[in-house]
Amino acid sequence: MEKPITGTMKAFMTGNEIVAWAALAAQADIMFGYPITPQNEIMHYWTRLAPKYKREFLQTEDEISAGFTVCGAVQAGRKAFTATAGPGNVLMQEPFGMAEAMRLPIVAVIQQRGGPSSGTVVYSQQEVTLTTYGGNGEGHRIVYSTSTHQEIFDYVIKAFNTAWKYRFPTFVMGDGYQAKMREPLEIYDPEERGLAIEPARPLVGLPGSIGVDREPAHLCNIYSLEEELYEVVLELDRAYQEIAPQVVEYEEKMCDDAEIIVLSHGVVSRAADDAVKTLREKGINAGYFRHITLRPFPAQQLRDAIKKSGARKILVAESSYGQLMRLVRQEIYGETVEICGLLKPGVGIVDHDIFDKVKELL
Amino acid sequence: MGNLVRVALAGEGGQGVQAAAEILAEAAYNEGKQAIYIPNFGLEQRGGVSVAFIQVSDRRIGAPKFHKGDVVVALSHRAVERTHQYSGPDTVYVYDTSFQLSPEDLPPEAARVIGIPAVEKAKELSTRVFNIVVMGVVVGLTEMVSYEATRKALEHKLGYKFEKTPELRELNFRALDTGIEMAREALKGGEVIHA
Numbered sequence: 414m415e416k417p418i419t420g421t422m423k424a425f426m427t428g429n430e431i432v433a434w435a436a437l438a439a440q441a442d443i444m445f446g447y448p449i450t451p452q453n454e455i456m457h458y459w460t461r462l463a464p465k466y467k468r469e470f471l472q473t474e475d476e477i478s479a480g481f482t483v484c485g486a487v488q489a490g491r492k493a494f495t496a497t498a499g500p501g502n503v504l505m506q507e508p509f510g511m512a513e514a515m516r517l518p519i520v521a522v523i524q525q526r527g528g529p530s531s532g533t534v535v536y537s538q539q540e541v542t543l544t545t546y547g548g549n550g551e552g553h554r555i556v557y558s559t560s561t562h563q564e565i566f567d568y569v570i571k572a573f574n575t576a577w578k579y580r581f582p583t584f585v586m587g588d589g590y591q592a593k594m595r596e597p598l599e600i601y602d603p604e605e606r607g608l609a610i611e612p613a614r615p616l617v618g619l620p621g622s623i624g625v626d627r628e629p630a631h632l633c634n635i636y637s638l639e640e641e642l643y644e645v646v647l648e649l650d651r652a653y654q655e656i657a658p659q660v661v662e663y664e665e666k667m668c669d670d671a672e673i674i675v676l677s678h679g680v681v682s683r684a685a686d687d688a689v690k691t692l693r694e695k696g697i698n699a700g701y702f703r704h705i706t707l708r709p710f711p712a713q714q715l716r717d718a719i720k721k722s723g724a725r726k727i728l729v730a731e732s733s734y735g736q737l738m739r740l741v742r743q744e745i746y747g748e749t750v751e752i753c754g755l756l757k758p759g760v761g762i763v764d765h766d767i768f769d770k771v772k773e774l775l
Numbered sequence: 776m777g778n779l780v781r782v783a784l785a786g787e788g789g790q791g792v793q794a795a796a797e798i799l800a801e802a803a804y805n806e807g808k809q810a811i812y813i814p815n816f817g818l819e820q821r822g823g824v825s826v827a828f829i830q831v832s833d834r835r836i837g838a839p840k841f842h843k844g845d846v847v848v849a850l851s852h853r854a855v856e857r858t859h860q861y862s863g864p865d866t867v868y869v870y871d872t873s874f875q876l877s878p879e880d881l882p883p884e885a886a887r888v889i890g891i892p893a894v895e896k897a898k899e900l901s902t903r904v905f906n907i908v909v910m911g912v913v914v915g916l917t918e919m920v921s922y923e924a925t926r927k928a929l930e931h932k933l934g935y936k937f938e939k940t941p942e943l944r945e946l947n948f949r950a951l952d953t954g955i956e957m958a959r960e961a962l963k964g965g966e967v968i969h970a
Contacts, residue, residue: 425800425801425804425810535814535815590813590839590840591839593813593814594811594812594813594839595797595800595801595804595810595811595812596809596810596811596836597804597809597810680838680839681838683836683837683838683839684837684838686837687837687838761838761839761840762838763837763838763840763841763842764837764838765842
């Protein structure tokens with residue numbers, strides 16, 4: 414079949430359009446979705462592109478159904494994904510929980526919008542708690558947070574690979590700014606770059622006789638005994654902790670001698686990067702640390718950065734009222750560094766905001 | 776900051792500010808510049824105030840939004856109210872003169888405030904090209920993209936319409952020229968009002 418992308422192509426696209434191209438490049442078979450701003454154009458572009466490459470789309474009756482159809486498709490061995498935001502992300506927590514329980518390799522793109530409730534339609538970073546630890550489980554999920562259009566392309570491809578390699582539900586979290594803005598990037602065929610594409614495979618209905626050729630493929634999300642569930646959850650956690658070091662990703666700059674470390678994720682990291690550079694130019698020893706994975710959390714890496722720098726303070730900059738800051742507090746519990754916040758729920762943060770806050774703190 | 780130019784373009788939903796911003800961003804990208812354009816809008820399908828944020832630079836652009844623009848353009852009375860916050864001490868603030876503004880309606884901070892008769896000029900051509908006139912004004916004021924690149928991006932964006940109705944091509948290019956000319960006149964000081 415014809416490849417959607419050959420070689421490397423320069424592109425100037427919106428983040429939503431990139432998601433559709435990346436899903437094609439990752440050899441996704443089908444998207445299930447239900448409209449919500451600011452992710453609608455992922456569906457629009459996918460429905461335009463998919464038929465050309467024999468891929469499929471189904472618009473379901475709501476987000477709950479979109480999530481569960483993804484859960485079903487991946488069990489049948491189809492590389493399936495969905496995309497949502499805000500209240501849609503809330504509704505999808507039920508199927509996402511099933512994906513956790515059954516270790517289903519689903520992929521979901523979350524374009525955060527403002528909350529609570531319908532909030533605003535374009536931007537926030539207020540879906541961190543929901544995407545990392547939403548649902549009635551223990552957060553056995555993988556969550557990437559992108560900050561550039563190049564990363565949206567790279568990490569959507571990576572999300573499919575991670576999901577199918579490790580069999581944990583995998584999320585790529587962006588926001589409406591990233592979804593709607595246009596920025597230059599390169600799109601490419603991953604295999605031509607030597608990047609292997611993890612194949613999809615059926616998880617049920619496997620060949621051979623049960624008990625003779627293979628163990629039963631018993632995917633379960635409900636148990637009769639409390640003790641049974643207990644064992645299952647502990648096993649999920651053991652498997653999660655085992656793969657976490659291979660999955661965890663972060664970006665660190667200028668932390669060796671930093672007095673203060675600016676901590677951020679997603680689109681805010683762009684402002685943090687500029688702010689730290691300007692602070693350095695003014696002779697202030699600031700460092701930059703970004704969580705690329707919010708789950709698993711690069712906790713040891715952050716502890717190491719604090720230790721080697723001897724930083725007195727951390728500034729968490731985020732477009733939410735402390736959702737990343739809470740993760741940081743729990744993950745680096747015991748460190749004596751002072752944790753401060755530049756917390757602006759639902760609004761953008763620019764480099765001057767961070768620059769001014771650091772000056773105020775030192 | 777690598778010749779960074781920040782523009783906020785605000786109008787009523789349906790006035791075409793997002794389309795104009797998209798063409799400008801594409802023109803900048805085609806010229807090998809870094810460009811970021813993000814739309815901001817409310818829940819309304821039509822009729823709300825729609826703001827487009829455009830940044831063009833020779834270098835990588837950080838945050839996609841900004842607090843204060845170099846040029847802020849407001850095309851309706853409500854858009855003026857909505858854009859006060861984006862006008863700072865270094866901002867060239869532009870509004871359309873087709874609606875009545877009292878001095879207290881204008882933003883408290885601006886380097887200069889310029890009134891332009893974009894609606895009126897567009898009527899002489901066709902109200903369909905109003906946003907292209909405004910786009911011309913932005914190009915004339917900022918020179919953030921070259922004239923040639925703007926024409927090419929316009930052709931790319933609207934080429935399919937030009938194919939069906941060839942006279943639209945000439946009309947759009949005239950609208951662009953009209954906008955640029957208006958900006959040049961304004962910069963000469965002819966229509967400048969100091970805030």
